[in-house]
Amino acid sequence: MKKQETAAKTTAQIFRDNICTLFNLLNLLIAISLIVVHAWSNLFFILVVAMNTIIGIAQELKAKRLIEKLTLLSQPNACVERNGEALSIPIAEVQEQDILLLESGNQICADAVVTSGGIEVNESLLTGESDAIFKKEGDSLLSGSSVISGTCKAQVLRVGSDSYASKLTKEAKKTKAMHSELVGSMRKVTRLTSFCIVPLGILLFLQALLFRDSSLYDAVVGTSAGLLGMLPKGLYLLISISLAAGIITLSKKNVLVQDFYSLENLAHVDVLCLDKTGTLTEGKMQVENAVLFPETDKALFQEWIGNFLTHTQDNNATFQAMHGYFSGMDTLSVTEQIPFSSERKWSAVTFSGVGTFVVGAPEKLCPDTTLPELLEYQRTGKRVLLAGITRQTVQKDQPLPAVQLLAMIVLTDPLRANAARTIADFQREGVSVKLISGDNPVTASAIAQQAGILHGERWVDMRVIDESEIDAAAQQYTVFGRVTPQQKRQLIQAFHRQKHTVAMTGDGVNDLLALKEADCSISVGQGSDAARQTAQLVLLDSDFAVLKDVLLEGRRVVHNVTRSAGVFFIKTLYSVLLCAICLLTNTPFPFVPIQITLVDLIIEGYPSFFLSFLPDSRPVRTRFLPEAIRRAAPNSIAIGVCFLFYLLLHVMGLFSLSGEQTQANALLFLLIGTVGLLGVFKMCQPFTKIKAFFAVTSAAGFYAAIALCLWLQDHLLHLDILHLAVPTSTTLLFFVLLAILAVLTEQILSRTVFRRKETAGAAAFQIDESGDT
Template identity: 45%
Template sequence: MENTQERETERIEAAPDQGLSRSQVAQRIAAGLDHKKIDVQTKSYGRIFRDNLCTLFNLLNVALAAAVLLVGSYRNALFILIILCNIAIGTFQEIRAKRTVDRLSLLSEPKAHVVREGKEETISIQETVLDDILVLHAGNQVCADSIVVLGECEADESLLTGEADPVTKRPGDTLLSGSFITVGSCRARVDKVGQESYAARITADAKKIRKPNSRIMKSLNSIIKTVSALILPVGILLFCKEFFILQVPVGRAVTGTVAALIGMIPEGLILLTSVVLAVGVIRLSRHKTLVQELYCIETLARVDVLCLDKTGTITKGSMRVTEILRVDAAFDAQEMLADLAGALDDQNPTFAAIREYVKEPAGHQASHIVPFSSARKWSGASFPGEGSYLLGAAEFVCPEALPALQEEISRQAAEGKRVLVLARSSQMIEGEELPGEVRAAALVLLEDEIREEAPETLAFFAREGVDIKIISGDHPQTVAAIAKRAGLQGADHWADVSQLSDAELEEAAGKYTVFGRVLPEQKRTLVRAFQKQGHTVAMTGDGVNDVLALKDADCSIAVATGSDAARNASQLVLLDSNFSSLYHVVMEGRRAINNIQRSASLFLVKTIFSAVLSILFLFLPYSYPFAPIQLSLISTLTVGIPSFLLALEPNRERVQGDFLMNILRRAIPGAFSIILNVLIITLMSGVLDLSAAEISTVTVLSTGAVGLMVLCRICQPFNWIRGTMVAVLAAAFVGAAFLFREVFYLTPLNLEMACLIGALVLVSFFLMWGFSRLADRLCDKERGIVSRFVGRTMQDGENGMEK
């Protein structure tokens, strides 16, 4: 044991330009000193099979099928085939979605740059080992706790320490995993790996399971809990009533009870929801969108406040030089800028834009350079015989010239430009101190590049009633100008968050469109403030400073070019960093919600009438009129097949109303029509002298007819696909009822039975029409009350702010 520990703790101090050898890497891996994979993004295949197979409803169905088989009614056990099909379809779709997510996750997986045997390599983070030499440049995230061995940089540790200002790191200093290199470059030796590093804690926290804000899931859980509470007591009481009170044979008592219970179970509804959302995951993958949480597709379709970070969403994250305004004609500003670009190795967007602008260096060789620092706010270089050239913020580079330049700087900043002063000194730079006799030579104007798709996407959300909020750490006036260039409505309403307390910030949340100088914790405060106001909030982000807000938002969206921590904390990742992909997510969410709503109402018709009839027949002196195989016929042709066909249709209608209320509004008229039909048939059976088999036949045929009427109502407005589907299913029902009536325990129709069915269908038509009108009026009235209440609340809030 001692030898093993010594071997594990033995450190290798490889040269920064050589790194570890292949054999040393292999030894580290064998000793378990590699950066093990911390989390698994998707379910295992075993868990998928288990989750689809071992459900409460599946176990109930198996138990009910076993009961039917034990009494020798084999045909009535055929409903188990539908359950097996449900399991197979659900498993297949979830495996397909898992493979899609795993493939996209692999594409978006962060990489590490290391030196091994003298060569730089790009490897998976999980392949890094203790004492590896990391190569880090501006924009890279530190994947493991490391010690700087060569170079100098600045690291953003805001996620770890809460400190917003970057920290300078020199040889011997520690770089914490999860921090970002903002300026400079370095090489660092990995000091901790696996669970000992900050990366493990950050990833575990960022991927911490949170309950999805899904109305579909909440509604389905409510239905399942209600049905689960009813099944066992109703089943026991119904069997006891049939067997002991009515004294029917045990076989009929069992099949009647089983029919009542399987009718109450909406077994296909959960499957339908999973399939629709899984198909959504697969479809979104075609638009380079990685869905890390299934129900976020629904949530984004319901969002009414979308919080955007300027960088990476509205802008590309890159800049361009728009103009150089000369201040002193004695200097050649173009040549000076070219010399600086050639001398400095800064990898930030500012210098990338300057290099693109000047194209070629002027040719002078620098004798001393000072890279940009957020603490100094300037960078510079000294050239023998030429003096020193400096670039940075005017107040730091040449404060004495600021009064003369301030008016022009303010005017350009108001237009969304970033203004830097290019200055010259005849003296050489010593260390990192400004030289004396600094004179302003020119103003360098830069602007963020707007994404081509941003204006159209912003206009789409505005049309859809989604309130866009821009939340940025930059100056609010600059952010507002950029937002205005992108076409954002209300961009003139901006707030400087650095001047607001938390209470004032919550009040400002509903008043302003653009928020500038926002700290990470304040982003979270804004998200929570919008939620307190009753909004469903989506947050987009790409940086470490966005993680807190991403985790609290109802729907979190990261871009692939952003930080690893932001991607881990988000439910959606835009793999091509294309903001316009959100349009496809919203459309997919609408398709899912609207189609699940429509199809779920078909399932609830069966669940409601089965549950109510089961309870009613506890008190009626008649046997339950359905057999399991008869309900299988009705549910397959009026519920199962059409629900899946309708659920996969295109649907771009806006999501309106409450999910549960919407499905109940559509389901209740049909369910109550069936209940009244069954009660009328039961009461008329004595008058018409109908046998139990004839009662069952009339009940099945009238119920199937009402089910087809419900389907017709749900399919409105008709198109040729829906019309063909309804016609084929109606023909299939009639064919099965008359050509295979022995299979479904149906008897031939006589005149009285035919007349009764015709009268019931006619009555059901008018009953459904009346019930539907009543349900629509009640729902409209409820929505009106809610709208008036929300309107008054918002008006009171505005009046309070004005006071």
């Protein structure tokens, strides 16, 4: 038996992604430089980097184990025939030469050849085209395609890399590149930092040696501190931990997360597209009534529909409901049958000497007639099929000929529990809900209104909409009926062109193209094999209400990481700024690595890590990198202004150049810590008890750590831990003055140049879609 693969990272990938990073390489090179000059006390940052890496690996491994457990629940079995007996076995146990028993909704798990029967398949996961392809005896079946209609037996040709894992997790997802604004932004930061760090490091080092006649020790230590300050070391860890924590939380609610970054994508969603049957409704069809037309002979109808149900290959929820209502018969000889498909919207069986019995959508069986009683049923949200008979030839790729109508078959499909409440929750969160269904638009609109979808009365029959009108329809309507699989994808694309972030829920083969096109794709555990394996998120319990939890987890990750990045980037920006000023003024970088490490630990790491788990359900209206820089830039510039003021004091003879155990170093170190803490307090707004606790303890921890190190240096260990001089009263006075200058500068910049600007488009869409709310 082969081990089932999952969409989660492998253990090797987790170790590689956490260890083999550019940031770790730069940290290692800096550590080697410090080892060369025996700057042992300044190597503490390596322990911090190692601790970050270990925590990140442990959290991802925990998430991986949960994903694997849930994947076992989600993975479909294959039905095979061995020794004349039908068996349901795990897909990993399918062997070459096995006979697959395939029916509508199945995912084809291995390359095979049809040996008997006939099916229509959808190869959209492989080709991107949704057209149904008929496969008869002798035709090849490709792993990764899906059965739309019909039944057949097929002999397996190839397994292994061509079966389940390869075709589903690779083919279904390789056509859509991983999209993560957080990771993409961090890659930009990494590239920019790498671009700056090498030339700045070389210039700082050479300047110290050649222009200031510094010792090799001082040149290496000063340069290393400047370069370490540029690296937001814990931010990658924070993103990974936040996402992994979200995955762990959702896994406990039986939500299978098959794409690590889908939580983040869902946080940005402002349009949620729902399929009706099986997603918004339970998919548990029941025949409520069969209304015969006046000319219909009841006995003949019972015989015809009984034989139809006995011989049809269809087995979806609608036909299962009819099997439960009508009695099967086997009194007529079948000459041909055409199974149901979402494109045709009808099914037919031809009986010798009788004609062709057809069951399907009303607009297919009587396209030119509107039946008043049928509309009444549809307006109450019920599905209505027509049954009829014709003696003319019926072809599956041609419109139906004239059909004598025999009966209306009325079916009910109840809303999922909590569906209305969940939709109301989404709409309160500023998410516009759209219903996209292959069902009749009147029926779909009635269901939408029952579920509380805002503007659910705005429906359109997509049969009358051509491709050039898709964009206008997407903007004008809420309910879209009689939608083809291709049109579902086109609607998603239209929302994208209107600058919306779209989530799509679906449970059938006809939803595959739309699921792949959406920013975040969601399926239910009761959905088809193909839909479950294509979706980024699978609600294993088919509990629609848990979807709100997924949205809130995504928002928590994005908001908390963005706020924390505003603190991390303060050090990155002021390090680059101070390095540039030092180069231009031939001034040594004012700090040493151990001092930068203390800032990393207490000001950046401690509050950010714990606050990242706090809930935050606000809609995401900003982009990560611009918002993080907007938050950090005022503080960084304030430090730059104060550093220039310090240089002026140096020129006036009030302070010497900064270095180990100097008053200038003590002054500036207290200053960057204080301005960094100002960023922490900004991150914690609006204050709650827990946020206030971490803000206060960060501040207390920073100043207490300085006091403790100085006390240990003078009274106990006599170790120069921070390489910091005890500040004099004069130094403390100037520190207070510079701190006031920094606060004023930060406030002026925050309220003017870096004032927050709301995203007008998102706000306008929310107002338009939510009416008076």
